[in-house]
Amino acid sequence: MIRPLADKAALRREMLARRAALDGAEVARASLAAAARVRELDRWSAAAEVLAYWPTKNEIDTRPLVAELWGRGARVLLPRCRQGEPGLADLACVVCEADLVPGAFSLLEPGPGCALASDAAPDLVLVPGLAFDRKGRRLGFGGGYYDRILARPGMDGALVVGLAHTFQLLPELPADPWDRPVDVLCADGETLWFK
Secondary structure, three states, rough: OOOOOHHHHHHHEEEHHHHHHHOHHHHHHHHHHHHHHHHHHHHHOOOOEOOOOOOOOOOOOOOOOOHHHHHHOOOEEEEEEEOOOOOOOEEEOOHHHHEEEEOHOOOEEOOOOOOOOOOOOOEEEEEEOOEEEOOOOOOOOOEEEEEHHHOOOOOOOOEEEEOOOOEEOOOOOOOOOOOOOOOOEEEEOOOOEEO
């Protein structure tokens, strides 16, 4: 059953609480399993440019994947929220963890010394979410950051990969017209293709 759009806030609270209740061992296990599924994607081994996210609050941990990309010389992009412009983020090149500084919402993001990537055209985009459904729809925090990023020129050819704990996969989510579904979901328990 589709929840009414008004229930998005309640669903966000519910999914945040469930994720916050995970212990460190469970997050580590799920992250290793989801990362292994990402590595099985054909695009992963050939990706020269990847837009990733830095994990927070028990999200699937992307740090081993990012370290692998750095190790093979791929260009790694991370979002940096624009101060005073809610919902907008720039993409910046990050070459090591030391490039990250505390930013908006207490997230680590590229520091001021990181070059902006106005020419971004990633092969792969790793996307977090609070929930996903079996049609590839994603529920985020509601700021629209990723919807705006994924609508930019240069993103058309990217494979958009959602990362999730298995409990975050729901039968169906409410959607808005501007929501861009993910192409594939790599959860710790399964990989689902939508494209």
